[in-house]
Amino acid sequence: GEDVEQSLFLSVREGDSSVINCTYTDSSSTYLYWYKQEPGAGLQLLTYIFSNMDMKQDQRLTVLLNKKDKHLSLRIADTQTGDSAIYFCAEKEGSSASKIIFGSGTRLSIRP
Amino acid sequence: DGGITQSPKYLFRKEGQNVTLSCEQNLNHDAMYWYRQDPGQGLRLIYYSQIVNDFQKGDIAEGYSVSREKKESFPLTVTSAQKNPTAFYLCASSPGQQLTEAFFGQGTRLTVV
Numbered sequence: 469g470e471d472v473e474q475s476l477f478l479s480v481r482e483g484d485s486s487v488i489n490c491t492y493t494d495s496s497s498t499y500l501y502w503y504k505q506e507p508g509a510g511l512q513l514l515t516y517i518f519s520n521m522d523m524k525q526d527q528r529l530t531v532l533l534n535k536k537d538k539h540l541s542l543r544i545a546d547t548q549t550g551d552s553a554i555y556f557c558a559e560k561e562g563s564s565a566s567k568i569i570f571g572s573g574t575r576l577s578i579r580p
Numbered sequence: 581d582g583g584i585t586q587s588p589k590y591l592f593r594k595e596g597q598n599v600t601l602s603c604e605q606n607l608n609h610d611a612m613y614w615y616r617q618d619p620g621q622g623l624r625l626i627y628y629s630q631i632v633n634d635f636q637k638g639d640i641a642e643g644y645s646v647s648r649e650k651k652e653s654f655p656l657t658v659t660s661a662q663k664n665p666t667a668f669y670l671c672a673s674s675p676g677q678q679l680t681e682a683f684f685g686q687g688t689r690l691t692v693v
């Protein structure tokens with residue numbers, strides 16, 4: 469079945485760039501998403517990318533999509549302490565109108 | 581304000597009891613979802629509904645039940661058949677068509693005592 473995989477932890481120094489990686493298996497995915505979850509809260513959409521795009525930039529966030537390798541990454545420039553959170557990669561299942569599959573989440577921690 | 585509301589935020593249940601988690605949205609979204617979140621396992625889909633009076637099982641539906649009698653509401657019942665119900669439960673909704681994003685509630689933390 470469909471699967472989305474991420475590494476569980478990432479630690480970066482404040483001011484550096486963070487790169488969170490994700491791989492997925494469903495080649496028919498039409499939309500790929502990055503969500504952010506702060507402690508004890510729900511998920512907030514950060515950005516999304518259509519499967520026919522290679523890159524999307526939104527202020528400090530850059531999303532890169534390699535459709536051939538089914539690899540998605542999220543780069544956060546100038547990482548700040550407020551970026552500490554869990555980041556989830558998700559795909560919208562191509563065969564269904566609305567099913568969304570999430571990865572396990574990457575916990576980003578910031579070192580001073 | 582438009583949004584999706586889950587209640588209560590914290591819920592305690594004795595073993596052997598059923599409990600119902602509330603999820604309401606006023607976004608006029610067709611699709612609604614219930615996810616369960618455990619540490620290190622991300623979000624796992626319990627049930628989802630694409631339209632009123634219809635719903636489908638997700639990956640871990642055993643021990644759970646839902647109803648979708650109204651577009652705005654998608655309550656989740658955790659039954660006594662669910663062997664390990666302690667978790668953080670997240671409800672979400674989306675327009676249900678090609679795109680778009682899912683909007684999430686703030687979650688309900690269920691603890692079995």
